[in-house]
Amino acid sequence: MTDDDLVVVARELLAAAGRRGWTVAVAESLTGGAVCSALVDVPGASAVLRGGVVAYATDLKATLLGVDRELLAQRGAVDPDVARAMAHGVRERLGADLGLATTGVAGPEGQDGFPPGTVHVAVATATGVRVRSLRLGGDRAQVRVGAVDAVLRLALEEAAGPAA
Template sequence: MTGNEGARRLIDVLSEHGLTAATCESLTAGLVAATITTVPGSSTVFRGGLVTYASELKSALAGVDAQWIAEHGVVNAITAAQMAMGCRKVCSADVGMACTGVAGPDPQDGEQAGTVFIAVAYRGEPAVKRLQLGGSREEIRCGTVERLLSLGCEAVLGWEG
């Protein structure tokens, strides 16, 4: 499924359930939000997004624990989960969707290019997945978008369904 197909599906799922969503992005630098908003009607469900490319902005904007980042870096499941919960809260959305990782070419926080964590906060504990994606920097970023949109649908349908 391409990003646009995934965005269309997410918007349909959110609309059917009367929900809204927000994003917090690192390695994709706004590509998730941009992909969602290519779909007509997205304004009825998409609240907005945070681009927290710099590590300190994950704390300042999304509320990720600064001590956690200092001790563990930003490429991990806990950071992704906190980013998802943070954007959900800051943007007053029902669903928070986040991604953090290494698009490459160089490693970060001891992780190789293609290591990505995606998270969706809806009800209860956030759903988090670790991905190991291959390809170019752009392929990693696009793959992250597709998988995060899919996880957003899965999270809502898993709770509602």
Template sequence: MDDPLVDDTARAVVADLTVRGQTVATAESLTAGLLAATLAGVAGASAVLRGGLITYVEDTKVALAGVPREVLDDVGPVAAPTARALAVGAQQRCGATWGVGLTGVAGPEPHGGHPVGTVFLGIAGPVTTDAVQLALAGARWEIRLAAVREALARLRATIAAQ
């Protein structure tokens, strides 16, 4: 039986990375490892998935992913610079070609002035590092799943563009 979280995009990301001889690592806050688990659900993922960091609170963002304390003091845990720093931290700490950082508010309550569904996705690659803000709808679980789907789709598009 297939992993219920794995979809064609996850399979395509693993295939794309495999063909290129590249790897990926994650640093996840609101998704708490769901992105890494989704990638790991794809047969052959061990060739490309280097690891994942679960950075659910601020101190682990600093200790595990190397997010500068100044970034958290300046913009907080739910922000584009934080997502970028998470992506770079995953990439560097796990020795991966690509790093993906996810941080945001899954709910049920707003956090730090951000409404439920606010998600920041960072992608660090061999050439560029960028972050985007997403506005996702639904209940807590739906927002977390949607964040993973968006991360996979945007990672795949970014890999193809570089």
């Protein structure tokens, strides 16, 4: 997977969202802005992309994205329900039709008892939230690129689906 591959998927996502008249917002943890970067690499992204929030620190997931503090305290940041809440929160707070979120462990060390490569991505729309949990192989960079690819593809599935 290369940056060029990510731009292809990002372009397809932005085109599909644009056809539906949707806007996109992104909440990122382990990807640290790479999802937004892939989207911004596409000329004309500003017609669809509202913005993004990099909530790398756990407490920022609560304060910036509205993730329940009790959920974070009980399960930590590496959790599918945290990804769900991040996607929902960024969608609402940035006023977008489609909210994307990434959380997980890039490595090289584990976090909260989870090994590197544990990743949760989510996509929120007005009708609900879809979450995909993954175990990605490779080094830190490969896990992060895999997470970017996974959330873009999940969002593309949603945006390319039947019209709302």
